[in-house]
Amino acid sequence: MDMSGGSRLDPYLEHYAARTHGMTTSEIRALFAVANRPEIIGMGGGSPCVSALPLDVIGEMTARVITEQGAQALQYMGGQGDPRLRELICGVMALEGISASADDVIVTVGSQQALDVVSRIFLDPGDVVIAEAPSYVGALGTFTQYQADVVHVTMDDAGLVPGALRAAIAEVARSGRRAKFVYTVPNYHNPAGITLVEERRDEIIAICAEAGLLILEDNPYGLLGFDGPPLRALRARASDGIIYLGSFSKTFAAGVRVGWVLAPPGVKEKLIMASEATTLCPVALSQYVVAEFLEHHPWQEQVKVFRELYRARRDACLEALKSSFPAGSSWTHPTGGFYVWVTLPEGIDAKAMLPRAIQGRVAYVPGVGFYSDGQGGRNLRLAYSLPEPDRIREGVRRLAGVLSEELDIVATFRGGS
């Protein structure tokens, strides 16, 4: 091999689309590769506790689907998804007050594909997406792939701040840029663990309607609240101007990769075409299994099991934080979902600290990944969904030790050079 003339080891370099320019590997990816090892207490990824499912029942269900409905379940199907599952999804959404027709539901390969197709039909390079600060990293990644700019809007303990949203919309307009939609995770926010309070929901809808902005309501955790019945979704309050994303990843199983979009009619047609161009059709076998689960299993009882399990883990996490984290730290108090958002003492960079944490056999996600503008250096996300409560306590205790060492190092260099 003659490389005297130089080689970048990729003969296709000149052929890639401009949108691939940010696609590089990173130190963080390297560290996460270790974080998945069982020796590490993993509080990074938001993985559901699928071991709490009746796996034997699901096994039998899946076998039955294949033996009794295999001709359909192992075949292509329409791009909009299985009609029976779409009907059942309407029943799921009804629990959050949404009245919808199965005709307006499109099944997707997880709600991540829903984010992709929505972005594909709405976003041109340079368009603006308005999103909470912080915001779901998977959504930010999708918006970036479509070369959109993300403008973050402050949240407080009650969720997205209406005044800040108004100001952001006005600022985008003043700058001559075009905002396309507001992306929000109103319930048990990922990563912030915050829920948009009832009192603000109508106001947020009104602000967006006034500005002619769509709302992209991403709601994978809505049924996983610990205190009382589910909150009414934004989409339950207005049928126009809201695209709703749902998922079975957290209420059933992430591995089946079944999510959905509920969209206004015109949008729906384009979404189906965009989705067909990506996958032809959502995964038929998974859809049949989910439909069987919804139709023939007391799935709401299963969701209760999940709720209680996650509540106990949330409690373990918050108690451990309270008893072991140093002064200057603070954290959110989620009332559902998977995540606690931690703010570290002044001077600590959560990304720089991650190698020390891995060495200490505990993993988290640094906050900076949940922003598109470099904020979040002092933040980290802890996911309490997967480890057992004792492991969570131990993980937080380890992390407190790591933090103590890091504070010592940072203090040494305080004052600059």
Next chain:
Amino acid sequence: MSDLGHVLVLAGGLSYERDVSLSSGRRVTDALAELGVEVELVDIDAQLLPRLLQDPPSAVFLAVHGIEGEDGGLRDALDLSGVPYVGATGAAARLAFDKPIAKAILGRAGVSTPASVALQHAAFRDLGGPALLERVVERLGLPLVVKPARGGSALGVTVVRNAGDLPAAMVGCYSYDGVALLERYIDGVELAVSVIDTGSGPVALPAVEIDAVSGTFDYAARYTAGMTEYHVPARLRAEIAAAAGAAAVLAHEALGLRDISRTDLIVARDGAVEYLETNVAPGMTTTSLLPLAAAAADLDLGTLCRDLLHRAAVRGVPLPGAPV
């Protein structure tokens, strides 16, 4: 089929370079399998030693990067288990893996290496961080390269051009290792020179010249195809190329290494060859430097790995702690 018998490629583990290591391991495994070698890729965990004792392989190829594979511990464990392996002994690996120690050894052997200091966090804490950093900047100047004394793949490495950025670089570095090496930055051509010894003594392969598009050969530049331009052989005058090869062979010998190593050098604008570090478990991924050098020398990677495994199998296992 090969007469080598059953061999293992060890990779992964809990090192920060786990991902890279698994890629290296897969590539070596595939290359050996193509030659008909009975080979298996094994991730490092607590099951390894029982497995080695129960079903001892003819030899092991170490594709474990970072502390777990290069600080000598795993190599000592293999010696204790009576399993032959390719590469440096534990004792020699320990010397090479610790950059300040390796620099000192090479300095004594007459190889030029950038001026540097190696400081534990305790030194800064006891003497005052800002004051000691000021001394460092005053004596070594800027830019400075801050790097963990023990580690690879440029993890935790920062090129500091402004003194104000030093504290953050130090904190980032100490997150990877307890000792920081602060080294004068040399503006020049980065080189990687691989050395192999299949039985006739250590030989330098053609130098690989590294030209990172961003200007910094960091983790992303190393493992994202397209972010770095490589020239093999390096575009150097013959005498400089020879000096670089000689420095790499000298490093291999002075550090007491065996079989395989890769030495990173920099050729300053005045042509001086400066020693940076030596790796005892060089990367074997598709963007790694040793495979590029081997290809430039018309060496098949699988054949090279098989020959080194043969050599290890024949050599057998010394007593742990035997002189290097």
